[in-house]
Amino acid sequence: SAVISQKPSRDICQRGTSLTIQCQVDSQVTMMFWYRQQPGQSLTLIATANQGSEATYESGFVIDKFPISRPNLTFSTLTVSNMSPEDSSIYLCSVADRGSVETQYFGPGTRLLVL
């Protein structure tokens, strides 16, 4: 299994600002994902972070709002841009090995509150 850390663990931000969330893995992994989980809801996949290329976004999520970087096989960032209160949520990253996407390991999440 992989150990995943996220920074920050939580933050309170003003609307119109941006926040970058970091995800660090203790080993090299081929696949990294970013999810959003709103209070009391299930997880929604935002995008797949691809190493060396642009992220693959799910329907309803766009790069301008959620730019993602993945400079190497152990690190990724998700930026929540021009935030509004509707962006208040928990943001989670997860990792998996290619060919085993059904077995994912999740980070602890970042709790974001936008005022």
Next chain:
Amino acid sequence: LAKTTQPISMDSYEGQEVNITCSHNNIATNDYITWYQQFPSQGPRFIIQGYKTKVTNEVASLFIPADRKSSTLSLPRVSLSDTAVYYCLVGGRGGATNKLIFGTGTLLAVQP
């Protein structure tokens, strides 16, 4: 991607066996069935995975009938610490399906 259907919530008492059933009528040939557990304020945690028949590990058992259109997660002798949300997912191994879609999950509440 195969959609899953689970009960929204279940109640149990300590020491009982809990069975959570998930329906996945449109499961594909190369899809595996995976269950995750999520405690409040934590990310989901992988519990168990199977393709057919029965799988058992130190945490749970997974029963999958021959037609694979449903599966049952069995938690033996639950304790208060098993109170969590349990998600059933289906997805393909070998890159055929390159993402997981989480359904609503089942909130299991274990009472003393």
